[in-house]
Amino acid sequence: MCTLAGDAATCNTTVHAQWRSPRNESLCLLIVDRPEVRQCWEDHKEGVYSVEVSFSEDLVIELRDPELDRVLASQAIAVIRQALQLRHKRRPPWNIF
Amino acid sequence: MSFIVRTTLALLAIAAAIGPQAAGAQTPCKAPSDDCIPVGDLRVSLSFGYGTRTNPVEGRDDIPLFVIPYLSYYGKRFFLESLEPGVTLYESDAHTFNLIATPGYDRVFFSRHDPQNIIVPFAASTPPGFGGEKADEEQTFTVGQRHTTYFAGPEWLFRHRQFIGQVSALYEFTGRHKGYEVRAAVSRALIQSEQSLVINAGLTWKSEATVDYFYGVKDLYHPDSALNPFVKLSYSLPLSERWTLTAFVHYEFLDDTIVDSPLVSGREVVTAFAGLNFKVL
Numbered sequence: 373m374c375t376l377a378g379d380a381a382t383c384n385t386t387v388h389a390q391w392r393s394p395r396n397e398s399l400c401l402l403i404v405d406r407p408e409v410r411q412c413w414e415d416h417k418e419g420v421y422s423v424e425v426s427f428s429e430d431l432v433i434e435l436r437d438p439e440l441d442r443v444l445a446s447q448a449i450a451v452i453r454q455a456l457q458l459r460h461k462r463r464p465p466w467n468i469f
Numbered sequence: 470m471s472f473i474v475r476t477t478l479a480l481l482a483i484a485a486a487i488g489p490q491a492a493g494a495q496t497p498c499k500a501p502s503d504d505c506i507p508v509g510d511l512r513v514s515l516s517f518g519y520g521t522r523t524n525p526v527e528g529r530d531d532i533p534l535f536v537i538p539y540l541s542y543y544g545k546r547f548f549l550e551s552l553e554p555g556v557t558l559y560e561s562d563a564h565t566f567n568l569i570a571t572p573g574y575d576r577v578f579f580s581r582h583d584p585q586n587i588i589v590p591f592a593a594s595t596p597p598g599f600g601g602e603k604a605d606e607e608q609t610f611t612v613g614q615r616h617t618t619y620f621a622g623p624e625w626l627f628r629h630r631q632f633i634g635q636v637s638a639l640y641e642f643t644g645r646h647k648g649y650e651v652r653a654a655v656s657r658a659l660i661q662s663e664q665s666l667v668i669n670a671g672l673t674w675k676s677e678a679t680v681d682y683f684y685g686v687k688d689l690y691h692p693d694s695a696l697n698p699f700v701k702l703s704y705s706l707p708l709s710e711r712w713t714l715t716a717f718v719h720y721e722f723l724d725d726t727i728v729d730s731p732l733v734s735g736r737e738v739v740t741a742f743a744g745l746n747f748k749v750l
Binding site: 456457458459460461462463464465466467468 | 498499500501503504505506507534537539541543545548550551553555560565567571574626628633635652654656667669671673699703717740742
């Protein structure tokens with residue numbers, strides 16, 4: 373998960389994805405709503421992929437078949453915002469500012 | 470009225486004409502803004518520009534303003550606004566009750582080294598001691614030193630639609646004169662969009678002991694309590710994440726009991742400043 377503190381707007385991090393299978397697989401790894409992120413493997417038993425991303429909502433990572441028709445596995449990175457406690461600012465006019 | 474004050478008022482009037490967007494109703498704090506501060510937030514800024522605070526005291530120079538520092542910190546209960554520390558007893562969207570400590574303002578006219586006088590690296594020096602003579606009376610008298618005083622007491626802030634009001638009842642606890650002050654003001658945002666134009670109006674009541682400490686002369690003049698009304702216009706326009714164009718003019722009318730003091734030759738105090746504010750933290 374990614375925790376946003378204070379008034380931070382986005383998570384900026386490197387996502388590391390790793391998959392493993394007992395037999396050779398041909399599949400692709402992608403991030404939902406990020407068409408620029410896609411990594412495919414052909415006849416592999418495992419794969420590792422790292423990518424830097426910025427996101428403000430939950431990020432969903434999927435393993436799909438090479439035709440991208442079927443979702444073989446998925447994992448979400450949740451974004452959690454720390455609750456901000458706010459206070460009203462004093463502005464006494466007798467002060468300069 | 471000085472050139473600086475006329476220019477500042479003209480700029481404020483122009484800004485008001487250019488941006489005729491009505492201010493929205495006061496809303497609860499739901500997101501960080503200039504009026505809503507995250508707990509634990511430390512803010513430090515410096516304003517660079519030019520301004521002046523007129524000095525009503527006889528024989529004293531006006532106080533130039535070149536660099537104005539600002540610091541604020543708001544904890545869960547404790548807060549600090551430059552020279553004013555305080556504790557919040559209760560806060561809601563509509564009301565806030567604090568206990569505050571605040572410096573007495575009158576000393577700024579008697580001592581250039583008062584903490585409330587801002588860094589003035591290039592200002593002309595003021596004459597030491599005190600000029601206690603008025604040319605038309607040719608009377609000489611000794612005037613004692615005015616020390617820094619601090620007041621403390623309860624403060625009530627209330628918010629209703631576009632208006633923010635505040636009242637504080639203060640007692641001088643540093644033991645210099647043990648006088649009282651009551652400060653009351655109402656503010657309204659005339660423009661609250663990308664730029665901000667806020668008008669304040671209010672008054673300060675000073676007890677006889679407070680007024681006598683600063684403006685009285687032993688065996689010669691004993692003033693009564695004083696009621697000083699004021700009006701203030703403040704303008705700001707953010708230029709970037711850290712830089713903000715800022716200007717204000719503050720006009721305070723002095724009660725006759727202060728004006729009649731042989732130490733005083735002015736009837737009002739005008740403070741004006743225009744410049745750029747840089748957000749350090």
